[in-house]
Amino acid sequence: MAQAQLKSQPKTTAALSDEVFDVAVIGAGVVGCAMARRFTLEGAKVAVIEKATDILDGASKANSAILHTGFDAPVGSLELDCIRKGYAEYETIMGDLGLVQEKCGAFVVAWTQAQMNSLTAIEKQAKDNGISDVSLIDADALQQVEPNLSNRAIAALKVPQESIVDPWSAPYVYLRQALENGAQVFLSSAVNSGTFDGQNWLLETDRGRLRTGLVINCAGLYGDILDKDLLGQSDFHITPRKGQFVVYDKAASGLLNSIILPVPTETTKGVVLFRTVFGNLVVGPTAEDQTSRKDASTDEQALKALMREGEDKLPELANMPVTAVYAGLRPASERKEYRITPRPEKNWITVGGIRSTGLSAALGIARHVYELYQNMGATHRAISDPKTPKANVLAQSGQRDWRAAGHGEIACHCELVTNREIKAALKGPLAAKSLAGLKRQTRATMGRCQGFYCSARLAELTAGKLDPPISQEIDDA
């Protein structure tokens, strides 16, 4: 028997499940959720193992929520291929699963002569990448579409298909589709170690053991550590790259029609001005390498710099109140390219380093990984008539629950979240177990008052369901 390195002793010897799974997906970020869906639909018996109490607790909890076309992805890269396939599949399934997409388009804006010179190269790259509808426009044409943008803009590259989406409802429904078609999810179950007997893995988690044929490492910010702990080595190292954001009040969203991108650098797409499907306007993210895999705090200096940059490009922002600030951590490795590596001799596929395009590429990554699995000799029969649950409708453009009869009163008035939505989020295998999880499923407390007015009512509605309880979060604030 091949013995994987045992980092720590399991806290329990109980079985997490008595079943033997074809595939265990470790990590329920957007990539793990899309992976579980793809493998389940293809007919595999899937377990999803997540260390947090709620899904989307890592890199996927905070991003810019842009569905990228791949126009500026490295030519010929796996990242480009996965973004393109992911984008296409998103559009194919959005009707069935009730996903939202606002195809507002983006402008890569040149503010200096040097940046203007780069636009031609970006246009060529976009066309090489198969995004043929991009076009260069002058300052006048840009002002017609974006009249509130500073008149210092010199020119822009128009990318019509860049879109904004709901970054949480989509992965939630990917995983719900997997679950409704036979997958199982195990939350609060950090994988600590495991042994491989040449055929199956026996994974040791915080809550017990689970046996599986294949392991897919989708552990995001901890992907390198998981490889090291269970395989004894990792061929990449994650250096988290923090991105901070400033969220402006809903009144600001009328200032902009499209996504305003800067000319990118080697390390980052740069600071973006964008609307969200929830009706806010956001400026960010920063790009700050750090060692901590947990510290997603914001700092005043970076936020002030973001506000200056936002106001410089969109002067009216100076008159707009800020609703919130947040930060996310990108799972960046030494290279730009995704670190997706099959290890057939170990029945293991590493899906690491999904740095800054994972929301767009997740469905494409899942397809690519399924092909790698087939190349390892696996065969399953795809589910012929899969169940298709509907995503939560949280976007402003959607038929929100507060418009429908019988919602049982509004619990959060800023975001118009109903009692019925709160109660629904507390049920089922993906029931919210933390306020953060509840926010991602309903948007409760994410509006102008940031929970000031609704927390007491929410504490009543969620009593005994969240850990820590909302009443304690209010006391601690």
Ligand SMILES: Cc1cc2nc3c(=O)[nH]c(=O)nc-3n(C[C@H](O)[C@H](O)[C@H](O)COP(=O)(O)OP(=O)(O)OC[C@H]3O[C@@H](n4cnc5c(N)ncnc54)[C@H](O)[C@@H]3O)c2cc1C
């Ligand atoms: C600031 C910022 C802006 C971004 N903007 C965009 C954008 O506009 N568009 C876009 O497409 N992408 C964007 N991204 C990128 C996107 O968010 C990431 O690529 C994506 O979230 C990565 O997802 P993941 O599933 O690989 O990792 P994660 O979301 O980190 O998921 C990994 C999961 O594994 C779990 N886990 C870890 N270790 C273990 C273990 N031992 N046992 C069990 N579970 C474990 C974690 O708890 C976590 O839930 C952005 C990212 C950031 C940070």
